[in-house]
Amino acid sequence: MKFPIAIAVIALSLAFFGCADPYMTSAGQSVTDENGNTLNLTVMPDNIDISSTGSVAVMVQTYDADGQPIVGAEITLSATLGTMTDSSVTTDDSGTAATTMTPGKVPGWGVVVAIYQSNMAEAPISCYDGSSGTNATF
Numbered sequence: 261m262k263f264p265i266a267i268a269v270i271a272l273s274l275a276f277f278g279c280a281d282p283y284m285t286s287a288g289q290s291v292t293d294e295n296g297n298t299l300n301l302t303v304m305p306d307n308i309d310i311s312s313t314g315s316v317a318v319m320v321q322t323y324d325a326d327g328q329p330i331v332g333a334e335i336t337l338s339a340t341l342g343t344m345t346d347s348s349v350t351t352d353d354s355g356t357a358a359t360t361m362t363p364g365k366v367p368g369w370g371v372v373v374a375i376y377q378s379n380m381a382e383a384p385i386s387c388y389d390g391s392s393g394t395n396a397t398f
Contacts, residue, residue: 289381296325299335301374301381304372309390315360316342316385320374322355329355341370341387355393363387 287306302309349357
């Protein structure tokens with residue numbers, strides 16, 4: 261069940277962002293609580309030029325202890341260096357929900373956070389200014 265979802269996400273991402281950027285990568289985290297419920301968070305791309313008009317695709321997936329999708333799960337979302345299009349999303353029949361994050365105007369390292377019940381997943385984002393050559397540094 262997870263394989264068709266992954267293919268759909270990749271296809272959607274390529275359609276949304278195009279496939280010409282050889283540096284486009286994704287980041288994410290998968291966390292499982294004491295009851296076996298899993299929250300997956302994926303962001304793509306995980307590096308974005310704040311001088312462009314682009315956005316970051318944010319996808320969450322939820323599964324129960326048996327690996328079945330959790331339908332209707334409300335996921336809370338936030339970002340440290342940008343604005344989430346939706347501060348919460350609800351999963352569909354496949355346990356998946358998606359939205360976008362628009363970066364702010366400050367270069368640096370940020371984090372997208374997704375919370376479902378006791379699970380909290382984080383994904384790092386690098387926001388750089390391509391017009392000035394200012395990149396995020398550690």
